[in-house]
Amino acid sequence: MNLRIFDTREKRKVELVPLRPGKLGIYACGITVYDVCHVGHARMLVAFDVIVRHLRTSGLEVRFVRNVTDIDDKIIRRAAAEGVSAEAVARKYEDAMARDMVALGIAPPDEEPRATASIDEIVALIARLCDQNLAYPAAGDVYFSVESFPSYGALSGQSTSDLQSGARIEVDEDKRNPLDFALWKGAKPGEPQWPSPWGPGRPGWHIECSAMASRYLGETFDIHGGGADLIFPHHENERAQSEGAFGIGTFARHWLHSGMVNFGGEKMSKSLGNVVNIGxxxxxxxxxxxxxxxxxxxxxxxxxxxxxxxxxxxxxxxxxxxxxxxxxxxxxxxxxxxxxxxxxxxxxxxxxxxxxxxxxxxxxxxxxxxxxxxxxxxxxxxxxxxxxxxxxxxxxxxxxxxxxxxxxxxxxxxxxxxxxGIFRRVPSAFLLARRERLCRSRGIDAGVVETEIAARAAARASKNFTRADEIRTDLKNRGIELMDTAAGTSWRVV
Ligand SMILES: [Zn+2]
Missing domain, CATH: 1.20.120.640 (Anticodon-binding domain of a subclass of class I aminoacyl-tRNA synthetases)
Structure with a gap:
């Protein structure tokens, strides 16, 4: 097929040659469900929705997997702040996300696994990394050893020495190297937890995607995507985990990243208060x-x-x-x-x-x-x-x-x-809904407009064209444009 894609790791456009002829596996990192989705999320979701639609239109049999991160520090913090369980927070915002997806016209993925439904796969993958000395347990946690994976940094174009100089080690962590990252986090009191060979705890964020991608798409698959903010450390870490466990060169064959949304020239951030929710x-x-x-x-x-x-x-x-x-x-x-x-x-x-x-x-x-x-x-x-x-x-x-x-x-x-994902409605459905919204926001009474139009038609019928023109001009000054057709007069707000 004649389709070229920009591969983040290669930093150039490459021809897309599916691993299995006629089929294509694609994984995109989904939403961490601790709050409602914002415009930045919407952009990433729309980008991969359109990419998948085009791949399908091109004749490929696509399997699209997009996960839901339903266990995470942010979810736990939110649950503590609201005095509810982490699960209740996750389900609430997962439902909100699903409504946003429908409203945005995003087609459902073929698989939409939750992290908490893949704990067995996650634990098995961590065990495999420990067996190969790519990971080590420390005081109830398990860390990935970045030093043991020589090409760490290749996806984001950074060397481990550059990264090391910028890294900071937290006092309560038992890492051997500041770049090492958590695969498993030992349970703290009151937090959600699952049993594991290293004691009760929960998965780190990165490992869930390595586990779910291989579960649904195999150890090697065609495309891994997400927002550009995930390149480092999330995708760098996913690659290290999967290629470490399964063998070099086996994870995603291509990496695709959607761009960020800037608000008024500033990066969107909760602390700046410029986050715009989809709702x-x-x-x-x-x-x-x-x-x-x-x-x-x-x-x-x-x-x-x-x-x-x-x-x-x-x-x-x-x-x-x-x-x-x-x-x-x-x-x-x-x-x-x-x-x-x-x-x-x-x-x-x-x-x-x-x-x-x-x-x-x-x-x-x-x-x-x-x-x-x-x-x-x-x-x-x-x-x-x-x-x-x-x-x-x-x-x-x-x-x-x-x-x-x-x-x-x-x-x-x-x-x-x-x-x-546009022009899919009957035009009048879009146009009437927009007219109603504009009437509401500008305080225009549609009934009054219809009465004026009827008065104009009556004036025209009695050949009082001066009066008819006055009505048209008056409506125009109020932002209402009339369109005369064979079927009668329609109107729009401009
Ligand atoms: Zn991910």
Missing amino acids: RVAEAHDLEALRLLFVSAHYRSPLSFDVARQPDGSTTFPDLAAAEDRLDYFYRTLERIDAAGLPPGPPTPGPVLAPADRTVAAFTEAMNDDFNTAAAVGDLYESFVLANKLLDEPKSAPKDVRLRTLSVLRTDLRRCGETL
Whole structure:
């Protein structure tokens, strides 16, 4: 297959050659369920959703595994703060995550294992590392010995001596080397715990992914992904554990990382108070617009998500508002194509105007070049421009070519949108929902608008065009645009 991907370890684009012809195994690190998901999580989730969709469209039989980290220091701290069990915290935020996934249109993975459901595999993997002297127990904990794994640092492009100079050892840890990391953490009073050969405890974070990836995809598989913030130490450690236990070169054949989201030029962080939750975004905008904002950039690029503070203290999201305007344009175009009276069924053979003659081909080329959704969306935009030109200027092309071109666009634009997870709704569903949201946020009473439109129609019927124009101008000044069609007058908020 002709698909090139940027491999983090290789630091270049490489051809994707599946381990088993026609099949592809992909693992992405999922969410640590100690709080609701934010825009940074959404970007990573959308990136891998689109990647998997494109791999499937390319004809590969994909097995996609994304874990849920449901035991972790942050979950335990949250449970202590709320006076509930760690399990209750994990289940609560796992449910919240599942709702966000549905709202974002993220397809469920083929396997979505929880760390706590893989303790046997985790313990077995740690035992294997101990047997090979790659790990050592110390006072109820078990640590991975970084010195015993010579290529440690290769994924993140760092040498162990660089890392060593920056590392700090905590006073209560019994590590032999500051870079060594915990595979198993001995139980502290009141914490969740499972039995193990080293005493009761719980897994460290990194080991769960090594255990779950091999459980569901085998010791060697095609692609491991996650957000770029996981390259070090999480993915570096996963690689050391798996290649240490199973043999050098056996873990993920390729590493893919999605870029970070910056808020107003700053890294998103809870301490800066600039974390925007997905639920908060959904109150103000259509989440499909968030998807469009993400796919309008390359998945590896950093993405800016501006948060503007208004004089009344509220916040708005200017980049997202602009993306929703673009989505509105796309859906209005699709609605116009649907209403253009085209013959049903597939287009008849014959000439089609450029660039509609190769919408899918251009889209596929862009996606085959390391999932370049930014270029793909740019190409799609050109096809939307053509559609509008053909609808606005019926005489700009011979009738049969015009109708055929619009028919091709009707099918192909949606086909490409399917991979990106956009344009999947009936246009009127998106457009009406957006109009209602804009009416609410601007205090527009839809009933009053409808009454004005009826008054204008009556004025026109009695040939009082001055009055009809006054009504139109008055509505326009209030941000309402009227569209007169054969079927009557419709309206939108602009
Ligand atoms: Zn992971």
